Amino acid sequence: MNGFKTLLAGVLAVPLGLAAAPADAQDWPTRQVNLVTHSSPGGGGDVMLRNLAPTIENKFGVSTTVDNRVGGSGAVAMTWMATQANPDGYTLLSVTPTQLITPLRAEGIPSYEDLTPIARLFLDPTTLYVHRNSPIETIEEFLEEARANPRGLTVGIGSAGSLDQLVLQNFMAATDIEVRTVPHEGGGDAVLALLGEHVDAVVGEPGQALTHLEDGTLRMITVFQDERLDAYPDVPTLSEVGYDVVSNKFRGIFGPPNMDPDLVEAIAEALGGLYQDEPWNTYWVEGSLNPAFLGPDDFKANLDVANEELRSFIESLN
Amino acid sequence: MIDYASIGEAFLNVMTPYTLFFLFLGVLIGIVAGILPGINGAIGISLILPFTFGMEPAAALIMMLGLWGGQNFGGGVTAALIHAPGAASGAATLFDGYPLAQKGQAGKALGIICIASSIGWFLSTILLALIALPLAAFALRFSAPEYFAVGIFGLSMVASLATKNIFKGAIATLFGLLIVTIGTDPFSGLPRFTFGRYELMDGINFLIVMIGVFALAEVLVQVQRGGVQEKMVSFSRELPSWPEIRALLPVILRSSGIGMLVGTAPGAGGSIAAFIAYSEAKRFSRKPEEFGHGSHEGVAAPEAANNATEGGAMVPLLALGVPGSGAAAVILAAMVLYGLRPGPQIFVQQPVLVYSLFFGLAMGAVVLLILGLLLTPYLAMVMRIPRPYLITGIAGVAFMAAMAITGLLFDVRLVLLFGVIGYIMRRYEFPAAPMILALVLGFMIETNLRRSLILSDGDWSIFFTRPIAATILGLAILSFLFPILRTLLSRRSSLKG
Structure with missing residues (x-):
């Protein structure tokens, strides 16, 4: 159903996108760009913009x-x-699924529909990893253990009500297992808990555990996306073992309401052309992000689908 | 085993005019950032980050570390002079720093802050250099039950902070814990007690509460005292004497150790360390009755501890690549920008850089000592400002600080609200310190209690069967009962006498 909606939205979006393609392309940027984030200094959105800024x-x-x-x-x-x-x-x-989740959690906050989606830039891969000392070597063994021992395994996530928790919920529903979800105060804390072997596994981005995944202290066992990660070619996707759970942890850019569609196209085009420039390139390669560019209309269609899924997730938390 | 070549190279790297200049600049900016309310270490470092892109990574990082340490000192300065910590880490310095400055000994208060900060910083750096890797391994053994136990241990200090009336202290503590529940439920991600205001979804920043309850309440008390004609307190810029400093060394050493250990635990940070050190100093003091009235030990302990957390926070940052605080997170982001990858391998792959950071940190402590003592007489001149001007200025600074922290007018109103609450508490002798302590620790206690019970699947024995958690909880019970028992015993003996 969701897949059909995406397809439909995509089909509708293509002609719209073409129609919006400017005859006289606007020049952007010609003066100072102000990049806004909800993150405090050092947070995810902040670090992203502080890499985007010098690139621009x-x-x-x-x-x-x-x-x-x-x-x-x-x-x-x-x-x-x-x-x-x-x-x-x-x-x-700068936006992430947080900008969808927060307006769903409380009344009176502007949602993505009140702003102007400009471009999706990346997808953060969501993965499942365990400690080197864990007897669990593969995703099949993880599922076996979880089935043999319902509620026996503990899985850490960065924070409650986050996209990671949604992925974990979908994972449990699709594979018909039950594990105990352990929220932390951020992805780094969840990784620490796994390093100390206080939880059995963590659902999160590889970026938050990069050095430990590289030196083998932590072992990635599956990836919640359509294709394997370039940096981890041996780790199977979940769909390869027969379950279809894909995370949509996007990173993109919104503008204020009532923007000129030609201008929006011009900004999207300019941002989409930065992937190979420095320090932007280093930033996303080091962070294991997947470039996943979507222009304004495709991004909006994608957000519509994501928002519906998140709405039912947030309702399930109540 | 020890890589002397790298150590030597690192030492020479740091001792260049280039690096020392930026270190000096970093500490100076840090002191200013600490004094300016609302500018904390994380914000200060991210403000200078764009200017460091062309620099050598080691020098740039050393400059940031200098800023971080200088900022801890600056926060203590305003706590002592105007009853408003410029940074959260200065919270506990206020209890004795302010009375000491009010007694006319502003120079001594600032001198002790500077010396204790420098020594705490220096010692934690040495400890860091010696035992970073084993300490990181030990810190990994801390899980939710252990963090819960540390939080409870911290809360047990209420008994020693609320000396006059333990029941009023308990009420203030509960009030603080109630404030912590405002925000987002950490285990469902849904808002709770936010009264439909999105400004409350991230909870109430405890610096906002502190500025209201301490600075603004102080202004209200002073206003009521009236006496516009009143002569300003005479003040001395005299620095502490050598015997006075020597007498403080044991307390500084102990507090540095506490700061280092607490700093190692991610998420705990400078303010918790300062509170624990303050309460331990009081417990071990020969003159506990002086605490709260300008005790030198009461000033030295929190300042040594909060600067020592910096060395501690470098442990998880360097050895595990996990930032333990906002400032550490910005430094981690900077390291990644420079193409460095903190983690156990960095000690092997980039030994010169790691040792350079150690030397840079150690030199930073020396720079702070020199700069701090040079600036102290000028900073202390704040005390010469006539009281009506000073308190008007403090009120202005309090509201400005609220604005600077989040940029929300809502928070300015919150400061006003907490100023009134603080005034009422002062009026009816409810101690503010236990409330602040509860604010600092409440979140850590709640989340780790609930996380422990998820890990144990609802079994409470998890707190008693894990040796580290059980030991800390045992200490917490002792530390809670100790001041009460001492009061009872001294009463009994005085009755007999």
């Missing part, structure tokens, strides 16, 4: 600022974008 400066010769509008799990930044920001294309917000 190098390539286009304009200056940039990074603006941390922290608070309300992203609500502060979303509200500011929806009500205060100028839709001239020079104030942009």
